[in-house]
Amino acid sequence: MNKHFLLAGIAALMLASCNQKPETKLTLSGLNPTDFQTTVNDATTGLYTLKNKAGMEVCITNFGGRIVSVMVPDKNGTMQDVVLGFDNIADYINIPSDFGASIGRYANRINQGKIVLDNDTIQLPQNNFGHCLHGGPEGWQYQVYDAKPIDETTLELTRISPDGDQNFPGNVTAKVLFKLTEDNAIDIKYSATTDKKTVVNMTNHSYFNLSGDPAKIATDHILYVNADTYTPVDSTFMTTGEIVTVKDTPMDFTTPKPIGQDIANFDFIQLKNGNGYDHNWVLNTQGDLTQVAARLTSPTSGITLEVYTNEPGIQVYTGNFLDGTVKGKKGITYNQRASVCLETQHYPDSPNKPQWPSVVLEPGQTYNSECIFKFSVEK
Template identity: 75%
Template sequence: MKKLLLPLGFAALMLSSCANKPQAELTLSGLNPADFKTEVNNQPVSLYTLKNKAGMEVCITNFGARIVSIMVPNRNGEMKDVVLGFDNINDYINVPSDFGAAIGRYANRIKDGKFELDGETIQLPQNNFGHSLHGGPQGWQYQVYEAKPINGTAIAMTRTSPDGDANYPGNVVATVTYTLTEDNAIEIKYEATTDKKTIINMTNHSYFNLSGDASKPVTDDILYINADNFTPVDSTFMTTGEILSVAETPMNFTTPKAIGAEINNYDYEQLKNGNGYDHNWVLNTNGDAKQLAAKVTSPESGISVEVYTNEPGIQVYTGNFLDGTVTGKKDIVYNQRTGICLEVQHYPDSPNKPDWPSVVLEPGQTYNSVCIYKFTVEK
């Protein structure tokens, strides 16, 4: 095959032309929207950006309705990305993770993947110690939501889940609306309807690292949880049905303390069972989304996130199973405890514990849940 020789001047002109081609505009967090543009199951996937007048930026993909990045200022006014995730859609598709996802139909665990509804036993996919976790191996975090931008600070993501999806009954239409407020809060509203009696429990699964450096653990961060009680778990992370006091235990965060202060105290059975903190706290807020449910502060950056919700519980998970096998944004390896999840929810396995708040959704009813992540800076 003959080589095509170009005149030197022409080659230089071509190089100059390539160099002058406009580059894709990156987000403030350094993401390239082109790296998120694809199709999954013949449905379009993209990256969407919300910005407020204060300069805060939130990037979201409709694959799993996932928060990909959150840019907020630290105490020096420097913008920091405070959530874990990937910088391209292929990793979200190919690397199993819950980073930033809208979880459904049922967040957290259902024992043995079974529950009864009107006398009928329903068997769900089992994917975690024999239990069904986060909707099973094909939960909504791995599905495409229909994205409908509302304006520059709000977007709605809708998932239509057919009757029998992962064996859950009912045709369910669920919408997750993300709104970035002018006071640097992300308001997440969940709504869902069904044509057949079913269960639902949705949440957001963002991993926060408020230092803005995901190579560092979150164990020095200061955690407050507005809860006098929690639901203990067995060695398979399943709730036992008890509700216990946090008093005089490592589960007590009613007075703020470092996440890592007692996290490795495996003489305490609950920390051994959870491999650290991976528990549901019973909130004192009584469904009042105006009351502070939880707060985390990074002493290094000064960045805090406050959590508000109408849900009765919050699962606090300290990234215990991050093990260095996953590389995320900026080529940072995610090691153990480099993120904390603050998942507002009904309690795990509620369908099998009739004394706990109900997760049943009937035809004609609308499921409504709210989670607010408000970011502040402490000097």
């Protein structure tokens, strides 16, 4: 064989090899990290994967600080993805949703979008029945957090929110620290500081379907809420200022029961107003992180989620406004009540309810909040 021909052939093979794109390793949940890489407002987005020694996996994108997938074992030892979401960044950007998001500056609703600080009335965006919901139409769930992976189980996200962001006062630096523990818990710590008096109320808005099959509705899930009272709402989903007992009402989850047991009882005005469950419960836990605030179990998979928090309230939202128009991961259609959200928080509209725990953050203070989602199996 001609020596020059041989060398040329080897060079061609090497060049072809160099031009081949490296294989992208999919996550356990089947996500392709390259599908989460883009630029939004000059900031780079990506997908970050946390894993523990037990084999649990949590995938997070810094776009909106969103939990994209959570893989945990069911009663048969099969790994299941138990949260709703999308499998690419384009859908998160183009399809309005709160799937898995780190919500800020103010989770839930503020009445008519108005707050008063030091006798100064501030008008916030009105994006939900005349109220400001989840920080407004351009809240933090649609912004890019700076991402700093700490180790294989820990991710720190930082959001620098400028003074006047959605008309909220103060330059705020907020952090969300996700820690995947060895006992299959996602420990989320929020913190924030400001240079001007403002309000802060952060939460995670994951949509859980513990069956692992979001094509099926989650009304068979068994729910326990450690709360004797809740905050009723009017027909615009706004809290009335009352705190009332759950006893002898469909709002009573102090004894675990299927979510679907009473959800269609629209003769009970609160379920009609909420189009199902979309309410804040006043927790009995008094900020004690060692007490279970809520527990959710899928009888199909046996997967159980326990929620712990130092917050005074938890919003239970049963996916009432999912309507089959959105397709999520693996092309699955998300129908009404395909999930349950368990959002730890201060009560909705607390800035306008001085009798409730304060959400005001002053310069020199640090806002701190914690939520733990702990997974296990009932066999």
